[in-house]
Amino acid sequence: MDHKEKDIENFDALEGRGDLSGDLKDIEDLDQWMKSLPLKEVGTNFTSTVIASALLAQKRHANFKILIWMMGIFGLLILSSYFLMGSGGEAMEFTYLDQVRIESLQFLEMLADPKLRQLFLIIEGIICLVVIEKLVSSFRILRHSV
Amino acid sequence: MSCFEALVDRHKNFAFTIADRILHNEEDAEEVAHDAFVKLLTSIDKFKGDSKFTTWFYRIVMNMAISRTRKKRVQTEDIDNRPAGIPGYTSFEEFGGLNLQDRSYYLNKAVGQLKDEERMLITLYYFDELDMDEIEDITKIDKSNLKVKIFRARKKLAESLRRLLPSELESIL
Numbered sequence: 001m002d003h004k005e006k007d008i009e010n011f012d013a014l015e016g017r018g019d020l021s022g023d024l025k026d027i028e029d030l031d032q033w034m035k036s037l038p039l040k041e042v043g044t045n046f047t048s049t050v051i052a053s054a055l056l057a058q059k060r061h062a063n064f065k066i067l068i069w070m071m072g073i074f075g076l077l078i079l080s081s082y083f084l085m086g087s088g089g090e091a092m093e094f095t096y097l098d099q100v101r102i103e104s105l106q107f108l109e110m111l112a113d114p115k116l117r118q119l120f121l122i123i124e125g126i127i128c129l130v131v132i133e134k135l136v137s138s139f140r141i142l143r144h145s146v
Numbered sequence: 147m148s149c150f151e152a153l154v155d156r157h158k159n160f161a162f163t164i165a166d167r168i169l170h171n172e173e174d175a176e177e178v179a180h181d182a183f184v185k186l187l188t189s190i191d192k193f194k195g196d197s198k199f200t201t202w203f204y205r206i207v208m209n210m211a212i213s214r215t216r217k218k219r220v221q222t223e224d225i226d227n228r229p230a231g232i233p234g235y236t237s238f239e240e241f242g243g244l245n246l247q248d249r250s251y252y253l254n255k256a257v258g259q260l261k262d263e264e265r266m267l268i269t270l271y272y273f274d275e276l277d278m279d280e281i282e283d284i285t286k287i288d289k290s291n292l293k294v295k296i297f298r299a300r301k302k303l304a305e306s307l308r309r310l311l312p313s314e315l316e317s318i319l
Contacts, residue, residue, distance in 0.1 A: 007297045008297070011294070040162050040175075042158050042162045
């Protein structure tokens with residue numbers, strides 16, 4: 001019988017599933033003493049500190065999720081604009097922005113009137129500012145935690 | 147949030163004890179327990195319910211404590227260096243006669259002499275809350291290996307306690 005099997009047999013013997021030899025008596029005593037060790041108690045303000053940190057972490061976590069979604073949406077918008085232009089070869093030309101404007105105007109006119117379009121652009125601008133703010137604050141948090 | 151508060155109150159001492167036995171440093175252990183609860187709240191959606199909640203949570207605590215030990219080596223103290231007022235012992239029978247507080251002092255010191263993995267297994271094994279299946283689930287070590295490792299760690303722990311005997315006799319002589 002190799003050492004491994006012998007150790008498993010001894011383990012089972014101590015668990016009460018086999019005969020306990022004299023050599024294992026010390027370990028049996030040790031088991032009793034170790035099991036009687038009391039649980040250590042944390043400091044008095046532990047729970048409130050945890051709650052405060054957890055709330056902050058949860059907020060950061062939610063913000064991070066929003067940021068990822070926003071970036072995803074922006075990425076999709078950029079990609080769709082790019083492909084609406086055709087092959088994308090025009091993107092390298094100086095007239096690209098003009099073409100985008102003309103193309104998007106035609107596209108947006110189908111969807112809404114000019115006032116609503118302005119509103120859409122304002123909302124898009126605000127979202128862009130929020131994303132920039134989130135990126136800057138996430139970068140600061142990351143730099144602080146490192 | 148009141149549910150989370152109740153959860154923290156219920157498990158805080160268990161989490162702290164696990165971390166303390168692995169790290170052997172109260173300050174670091176409290177920090178690990180704190181961070182584990184914060185992680186618990188932000189990643190509760192990852193808990194699928196395949197295992198018991200305590201198994202899942204203690205695995206978080208244990209992993210965090212282990213990664214802390216890797217960053218910061220655990221300082222082991224000389225077992226003979228006991229503070230005034232803690233009596234010595236010359237045999238296991240005598241050790242058993244010590245009061246709970248004195249015995250806890252020696253046992254914690256002896257656990258501190260073990261290697262990281264042994265300390266982790268000993269901590270989990272002597273936790274009444276956990277059975278072998280749960281320990282297997284937490285450590286991801288198969289059951290037969292787990293039995294071997296735990297048995298050897300217990301043996302080593304008993305030897306650590308016994309190592310004190312000759313030095314006590316020498317100090318008497």
